[in-house]
Amino acid sequence: MLIEVIAIRAEDVEAAAAGGADRIELVTGIAEGGLTPSVGLVESAVKASALPVNAMVRPHSQSFRYSEADLAIMLWDVGAIREAGAAGIVVGMLTETGEIDRSALERVLRAAEGLDVTFHRAFDEAADQFAALRVLAQYQQISRVLTAGGTRPAPQSAPHLRQLREEADRLGGIRILGGYGLHADNIGPFVQESGVHEVHIGSGVRQGGSFMEPLLPDNVARIKRILSS
Structure with a gap:
């Protein structure tokens, strides 16, 4: 089971690594659902541990639809994230009708060649x-x-996530990363019910369950123990 942890500071990366996390999703603007971190933050996060760091590429939180100006910024950010040493990017875009915006996605993927x-x-x-x-x-x-199976916390959509995971297995080459609303008290039943092989943890490993508080290595380690049992 792979454990990805959200980091918003370099200190979070150190704490996540100390607790046994496997990968970092690096963001800023967490109250807005995550925005592109600064180049300085990406560089600091990469230097903080040996964990792979995947940086968010999201220029605004108004929607998941992007203008030409937005895409120009995103393409520049992908290059900067690469130069800063990140292992990959986290990105997503939709059309007005809720379909994958393939044109925009393909432009970003070309810029991200070689990155996860x-x-x-x-x-x-x-x-x-x-x-x-x-x-x-x-x-x-x-x-x-990365999905919760919808807009509700992931544990509430575990059966649907299992169906998505089964479809991903059938398609091959793509995995379902379950996340949103996960913590030590619900992650065991969630993984058993959803069958996902990767989990994404945010506030669930922080003191008091709040992004305003520190990320605690012991909380990461506790989840790791639960998922290893």
Whole structure:
């Protein structure tokens, strides 16, 4: 079981590594669902541990639709993230009708050649998640889809996530990364019910369950023990 942890500071990366996390999703603007971190933050996060760091590429939180100006910024950010030493990017875009914006996605994927790519929770607003998953599986660069199975916390959508995971297994080459609302008290039953092989943890490993508080290595370690038992 792979454990990905959200980091918003370099200190979070150190704490996550100390607790036994496997990968970092690096973001800023967490109150807005995650925005692109600064180049300085990416560099600091990469230097903080040996964990792979995947940085969010999201220029604004108004929607998952991007203008030409937005895309120009995103393409520049991908290059900067690469130069800063990150292992990958986290990105997602939809059309006005809730389908994958293939044109925009392909432009970003070209810029991200050689980087690991996660399609983020824009997926949870797709009009048809199974159709969206089949589209994303066509791109070998996309390793996984981060999803809660919808707009509710992931534990409430575990049966649906199992169906998505089974479809991803059938398609091959793409994985379901389950996340949103996970913590030590619910992650065991969630994994058993959903069958996902990767989990994404945010506030659930922080003191008091709040992004305003520190990330605690012991909380990461506790989840790791639960998932290893």
